[in-house]
Amino acid sequence: MTDENRNLILACALSLLVIIAWPFLFPPAEPPLTPETPQTQAQSETTTGPAVAPSVENAAELSTTDASQDTAASDAPRIDIQTGELSGSISLLGGRIDDLLLTQYRETQEEGSENVRLLTPVGQANAYYALYGWAPGAGLAPTDVPGPNTLWAQKGSGNLTLESPVTLTWTNDAGLTFEREISVDADFMFNIRQTVINSGSASVTLAPYGVIARHGEPDTIGFFILHEGVVRMSDGQLKEIDYSDLPDLDINERERARADVVDVAEDGWIGFTDKYWMTTLIPSPGSAFKSVTKYDTSRDIYQVESVLPTKTVAAGQSATAETQLFAGAKEWEAIRAYQNEGGVKGFLDSIDWGWFYFLTKPIFAALHWLNAWIGNMGWAIIALTLGIKAILLPLAYKSYVSMAKMKELQPEMEKLKESAGDDKQKMQQGMMELYKKNKVNPASGCLPILLQIPIFFSLYKVIFVTLELRHAAWFGPFQDLSAPDPTSMLNLFGLLPFDGPEVGSILALIFIGILPLLLGISMWLQQKLNPAPTDATQAMIFAWMPWVFMFMLGGFASGLVVYWIANNTITFTQQYLIMRSQGIKPDVFGNIKSSFKRKPKADG
Incomplete structure (x- = not known):
């Protein structure tokens, strides 16, 4: 197995792990x-000090x-x-x-x-x-x-x-x-x-x-990726409690109910958050209070x-x-203004940015700015993808240059394989000497791939939880980038005069829309930058991978599929141009033709 093929398989395996594991880790009166x-x-x-924790008085006169x-x-x-x-x-x-x-x-x-x-x-x-x-x-x-x-x-x-x-x-x-x-x-x-x-x-x-x-x-x-329930800030400490966990709170004797009481010294707030909406009690900044x-x-x-x-x-x-009461939509600009200008410390964290908050926050800020500038969220996602790929270009350049050099070393590696025979240790030592002599790092191709995984998670989080993506239009049938692709193969992607299957149904996942189809094609073309592996098992995996991804991503938010299509297209272009700059001329059309050739029948 060549190193470039190993890197590509690693990329596919890691991406497949993301796609397969995601639904299990984050299962959607x-x-x-x-x-x-x-x-x-x-x-x-x-x-004159803070009031003691409130105690429940189930007074009859207060009952309705x-x-x-x-x-x-x-x-x-x-x-x-x-x-x-x-x-x-x-x-x-x-x-x-x-x-x-x-x-x-x-x-x-x-x-x-x-x-x-x-x-x-x-x-x-x-x-x-x-x-x-x-x-x-x-x-x-x-x-x-x-x-x-x-x-x-x-x-x-x-x-x-x-x-x-x-x-x-x-x-x-x-x-x-x-x-x-x-x-x-x-x-x-x-x-x-x-x-x-x-x-x-x-x-x-x-x-x-x-x-x-x-x-x-x-x-x-x-959906596990999204927090719904209590959200509160207590002197810089954010805490989230799901609705399902509230009945499991400890019995508080003063409250005579299941309660969690926190003494806040000077800054905090507490409320209920839904996916897009929120109600929050906000004492004046600098005020002590009991958060219950x-x-x-x-x-x-x-x-x-x-x-x-x-x-x-x-x-x-x-x-x-x-005091103040926030009751409304979790609009990023409004909440940021309440934090930065209104003195509500940490209020922006009421939006569920997730584990990769250090990525999701700047990614969303960039997406929000691009959408304001362009005036269309779909094109803003594509522009964001271009920006991310530009930032990662130095790493991608090193990766593709390394892959080009390894391709040049292919004849020597084949000779080394023949001379080493079944001696794997001798083969590994020879390859390491060959890499060292030619200043090639076989692991350099993995770093851009590994960086793409948290970026993918972060963008998925942004598209799923932020209000600005709700009902955000692109063009034509794509009027909600937070929802799956509404087009379908059944009506030739809207060309025939009848509706396709209901979005989210099994039929909609089987008879996919145009975006998942373009995703599969973009992955397939990206593979064709290199000849198919000579190993039959590897070749089969590579042949099926784009189409498996195509169907698996059919139910994802269309905005995320737009990102992935743009990412594949830009990656293809970068890799093609960098390989050409290193004297390697990828035979894309030749590789496509060879993938359709039938194997010769055995004699007899």
Whole structure:
């Protein structure tokens, strides 16, 4: 076996390992309930430190499990939300942000498809919402502070818009007035300013909190490459907890539920992330708080909380707490701006960049810039491939020059093989001396191949998880580069007047589209730069390899197949030109012809 053939087999084997192992490593309605309200344990009036971990108080007056309470929730007054990115409403029952649509995103690409719904009120399936309040401290009962079912009043009138914040107000019987001002920016960030005014005769202690609750486990992609569930940053430490792992959290005695409580010293956030959408509680930068992940087994509620330090409010005084709520699409530009300009440290890590984050982050940044410049994601992927191949060109040049030199040494290697006979040790020693004498490194051809593997993984990750690839069009039938090729052999790739098999079906994988076909052809042509191996087994492997890959990649995202076709085409061109520069003239057409020649029949 020649060294160039060994390198090519290594390349194919490693690539095949990627394709085969990937699916195994990364295999691709609830009762209306109210979340538990965080409660602080009784504290001294002079307490100024962080609130203790919230403890669950399953108070009957906070429950909405009966039909009458559900009706009351649906009939509660609402304040409309109207921005360029968001629409929905805030319920005055609990002051919940519980009705939110993303106006720039639709569920599917079909005409008339509905906007993506992010938040859903209690009383509907899969309730999902955010609420805020004050956990009672020393001298206060749960009924002294606004809870999930407190009916707030709007101060003034009007809808929540970019120019017009709204203020909610509620007063208890003990002289405490609570106000909540809610504003929103042009993207997906709400600002929540909570104020308590003590008109009573005694000091009170209480702690501001925020809660995001999901009733029942939501539908997920279920793909190991993608994290869906809790994501939180705690003083620079990122932690991800899948929904399936939340019921396995340890029982927390203070919480009286399965909970994970982390004391954050100054910077952090916590929330739920889906593939493309996210809701996140963000205390003000520099603030200490308790970051709580909780699962209520009895009521099947997934919950995250941010509990700020306890505040002591003297008679005649007031206290204010300001936090943020991100509720929207995981747009890279918006999230980066919140991190770099808004001071939300580590917020860009809320996008699941994976193990190769040191590659996926710059690869996506380059792809995003190219798409903005070119205006088309498909051509941006091809331009990115050109850039990657240009960066790797020095290594590729050394590799192909080494292969060309080894081809020149082929006659001497054949002589060495004849003289060594069955003595493998003598053969190996002779080859090493030959390589050393001619300054040839047989391993140099492997490095570019090995570098392509993490790049492939990283680009796959980028295409799979980033919102910018969702429904990203190229041309013609390729209107979603995050989905498999929609064309099919059955209708001659759209030339015949009927639809092909449903994307993702077995028939679609068998009767592949034009992109997987072009991938197979590009791999096949790349092989033809060198004559077929003389060994029959090797020749058979090489003959089948492109077509096996063609069918295996039929169900991959079309954007990834575009990358691979471009990569093969550029690699073919580079190798051909470099071999020519070294005096080697690849007989591509001759090698193609020889692959179609029939073997002569044996005599007799």
